[in-house]
Amino acid sequence: MKQDERKCDLCQAGDNVKSYEVPPASGISILVCDTCLAQIDRKAELDSNHWKCLSDAMWSEVPGVQIVAWRMLHRLKHESWAMDNLDMMYLDDEALALAKATGDHENDAAVELHRDCNGQVLQSGDTVVLTKSLDVKGSTLNAKMGTVVKNIRLVENNTEQIEGKIEGQVIVILTKYVRKQGS
Structure with missing residues (x-):
């Protein structure tokens, strides 16, 4: 064929x-x-x-x-x-x-997807904006509200977490504190 x-x-x-x-x-x-x-x-x-x-x-x-x-x-x-x-x-x-x-x-039809604070589906490579200032554990870094995080990665097996780079450091960010840029 x-x-x-x-x-x-x-x-x-x-x-x-x-x-x-x-x-x-x-x-x-x-x-x-x-x-x-x-x-x-x-x-x-x-x-x-x-x-x-x-x-x-x-x-x-x-x-x-x-x-x-x-x-x-x-x-x-x-x-x-x-x-x-x-x-x-x-x-x-x-x-x-x-x-x-x-x-x-x-199992039912429910699908667990990574979603931002507004319910928008997040995908690897997306750009997000922090909706809350966050203290980064184990670091002196404070990520300010409004910080843009580009090229995020989804944390596998945990739909409440993504990874992103802020000030050169890769950190884990809770999806409830981000908004997909453009949404």
Whole structure:
């Protein structure tokens, strides 16, 4: 298959499609677009309209597609159409065991993202402004309210913290004390 003919196995989008190994490390992989991947990995808010594509994808004969469709439908089970699809969907015992293996089906659609004091989503590389003067622990540095911090980094596994450089020092800053510049 040519590169330009590759499509997302879930939503059929043709842009930026890449291989995704279906966890747990089972050797099963599918092709997914950036939009699907970000939502599968909980790096973007779950868009229920985007996932209506599962009404078709869930009938795929590819086990990896079935597993991901089942997990995503469970994350969307507050939507009536998703519950209807789950009621109709069939997985053989092996695929069902793999689908349940990560426990992802027990989680809701909630996504934890780094957000500033106004609720704006922060991303690595963003520029933020301090909304409060902060004393930096272990240092004599006092970061004044209004200080601009460029090119921030997100602290992995802690959505309440970012890293930024102030006066040449890399410090950890609580997201509740920053405002994304331009918001």
